[in-house]
Amino acid sequence: MAKKGVIEEIFSKARFADDAKKYTILYRDFKKIKETTLPEFIKESNNFQTIPITRIEIIKKNHRILFEKNRQRSD
Numbered sequence: 001m002a003k004k005g006v007i008e009e010i011f012s013k014a015r016f017a018d019d020a021k022k023y024t025i026l027y028r029d030f031k032k033i034k035e036t037t038l039p040e041f042i043k044e045s046n047n048f049q050t051i052p053i054t055r056i057e058i059i060k061k062n063h064r065i066l067f068e069k070n071r072q073r074s075d
Contacts, residue, residue: 007053010066014038018061026058033057 014023015038023038029051036044045051059067 006067007056007059010059011038014061015042022061023066024058024060024063025056026060027051028055028057 010023014020020038024035025038025041026033026035027041028034041051042048056067057069058065
């Protein structure tokens, strides 16, 4: 699970060494993609308990993509 480690590293830096409000999280909610700030995501996910890290599609800081889940095509 290399992706989980990358996400956890970004979140740790954002929460403890940076301004977490600058981070935007895009995650899957059933068939929709929702967008929220990191502090709101932590609150909504009940500190990552109800929304697993695996649903995160993109993490951005000030519109710069820090993480993007790889999409595999099933052609």
